[in-house]
Amino acid sequence: MQWDIVIGLEIHAQLATKTKIFSGSSTAFGAEPNTQASAVDLAMPGTLPVPNEQAFRYAVMFGLAVNAEIGRRSVFDRKNYFYPDLPKGYQTTQLDHPIVGPGFVDVDLADGSSKRVRIHHAHLEEDAGKSLHEDFHGMTGIDLNRAGTPLIEIVTEPDMNSAEEAVAFAKKLHSLVSSLGICDGDMSQGSLRFDVNISLKPKGSDTLGTRTETKNLNSFRFMEQAIAHEVERQMDILEDGGRIIQETRLYNGDRDESRSMRSKEEANDYRYFPCPDLLPVVIDDAFIESARDLLPELPDERKARFKEQYGLNDYDARLLSDDARMAAFFEETASHGKDAKLAANWVLGEFSARLNAEDKSVAQAPISGTQLGQLVARIADNTVSSSGAKKVFEALWNGDSNNADAIIEAQGLKQVSDTGALEQMVDEVLAGMPDQVAQYQQETDPKKQKKMLGGFMGPLMKASKGQGNPKLFTEILLIKLSD
């Protein structure tokens, strides 16, 4: 049987405010446990929440960026459940009157097509603390530093039909919130967390199947694997005539397996009701316009500009514009590199490959766009060959030096482009290879001739100690051999 895959996402994005959503405590990551938890965060008796205006501004900026309606009357609700890292015994969140209403995001797919994913809504809420189960034998530690960190939970419509689409959307969303500056986007620290709702239905059917939710996927790779895994699991069950149970599942990326966390029957009755400690927040036109003024260039706009300004093709422009840091790195490289297309090739080629190989983000790269740009400039002006440039890149990356010119100098990678000197070398090499010269000149097939030309390059590079400009060598050879 053929199946349609139906995927919807719920994304928790930590907002990059300096302080928490309802208290003045810092939100900085990595502090000693419980050093960023005030009386309000600890839910001490009598303490009250006071909303953080910046969290609202960031949420409105997100709403504007996804073409959404802004909720003019934003109401907080209490979601009641007991857990040790939830100090009040309820989470303050939004149910019926979220800050961001319906919107959409257009996602470019690898085949060049575009997919529209609708946003159902996005709401503001507070994060919980962390339960630390290791390091405390037989006990659990509670760290409330994260408790009260502002989140927006973004809920999509079930508009995605493959892991590829879901991951493409997730990457687009990542790039969007990072570009907006409302979320640091660091998935390894939990700044952006994805839950995936998946169901299958017979191909072409209008009726949605029973869905499962797979929680807390903290990398795009795990997300892709988890979707593939869950689709396969559901397909096996359905094709064996079984039924899918509506449940929440946890995916273990290291083992590529998943297990049930709780079924619908075991789910809490959260007893939502409007939080009486917080009055409805009215968002007026002035607030929305002031948020609009803060919107930076968004990925779609940036892509269009990259095509226009740097003459990049659609594919390169998208790869370079999606991520704000990558885009900024590219522009810095291009501004020092004289040749924007060459800069794009190096950023997407050598630089990106190296990041991937070492599992680093752009921010963690040991070289700057300026350094790479200086190297690109030397390639563009023929100072260094592309093979020499790779050596320079290696030295920059390893921190041997921070200056491309110094490395070129130190390692003697400067190309010889003095045609007189090169001509002399060609003459000497050809004089030492009379048989090959004769063979070349007798050959009539240009393809074979071209191949034979390569036979002269080795000795020439050797004669020039690797510093001869290969392009000039080729030109000179062609002239000399046709004599």
Place this chain on the structure above:
Amino acid sequence: MHNKSVAELSRELESGKISSVELTREFLDRIKAEDGPYNSFITVTEEQAMADAKAADEQRAAGKAGVWTGVPFAHKDIFCTNGVATTAGSKMLANFVPPYDATITANFRAAGAVCVGKTNMDEFAMGSSNESSFFGPVTNPWGLSNGQKRVPGGSSGGSAAAIAARLVPAATATDTGGSIRQPAALCGVTGLKPTYGRVSRYGMIAFASSLDQGGTMARTAEDNALMLNVMAGFDPKDSTCVDRAVPDYTATLNEPLKGLRIGLPKEYFSDQLNPAMEQQVRNAVKEYEKLGATVKEVSLPHAKLAIAAYYVIAPAEASANLSRFDGVRYGYRCENPQDLNDLYTRTRAEGFGGEVKRRILVGTYALSAGYFDAYYLKAQKVRRLIQQDFINAFKEADVLMSPVSPSPAFVQGEKINDPVTMYLEDIFTIAVNLAGVPAMSVPAGFVDGLPVGLQIIGNYFEEARLLNAAHQFQQVTDWHQKLPQ
């Protein structure tokens, strides 16, 4: 000295006839000597009070004294006091010492007032008789002569009893459904529940957030005005607090009442009211007519629904507000919990008293899936109708007058096992909380030797008008000066 009002004590201190150290000593000694039978205090902060009194005297010597500098008073044990146990009358918080002040507490500290201790109350302010306190019931100083121990009302019964017994001249209190007005009435003192949002709730342990309001209790309306001057005002730590100018509440106390339009809500003079009580209330209204007020009957057509709506909304909010008492971070924790569930269930089963558990259960039920619309949402609709009733009534009247409670102070144990009868104690006070308007209880006579309170209800933010009306009444009556034997 202990029979004097705050205003009088303030003048005594100002004149130099007595120091704050001497005055504070006198009240502390009285608490030590007299409070045994009343049990109106949970904590007496003798050392801190004497230190504060000394500091107040120094402040005065330096020429920097205000009205409250050096005047002793008490806080209901629901207001967090930095470094002093704050229990909310519960075993759950018997060991809780907050590291912060409630905004109200900080305000009195800044005004130089001397807090001598924390007064007893119904557990988490849930009760109308002060019998649900983990620290034992409070006994009303009135009505002891016939050998029966009567309730002081609740939940601010400790504050009311302490003032009636002249253990303090004034005390803070809170009112969620009548918890200031009913004990004030039953103990023959004067109390004010301000407009919701007039006084900060920060650091006031929550029962039902949309109804809770801190307020004042003393013997005279003038002292209530002096207290409200310290308490009222915007607080950035409470987002339900209203940012609105605060008048000097003493400035208008002596305005004449000529032309004051009094409305008598007919629903509050029902057959549920003890006829002797009704007579006292009607006599008080006659006094107002003598002062130039006009009287007409008005209607609060949805008042009869107030108790039902209140006992959905208040427990619903309480069920969430009290979830934080889980044995994890502070307060009571059960011995040797076996696992997380055991920690929660035993901590809460052992730490909360019966009435609190009843309300948590009721509230949890009302919010549950399948019941939310029928209970919580319906109750909120009723609440809006009740608000509208008051808005309409205030088109015809400047203030509304009614009894505070259906009967005078009852004997301890009489209603404690019948929650519904107990809830009816608040039949005349609860609608005020649902609407959020301000209201006072003013001593207005006696029935069988027990005090009767007159309720005066005002429009939103018209505390000054209420205090003015109460003060003028107290200029021509002496009910508020009567002493329990």
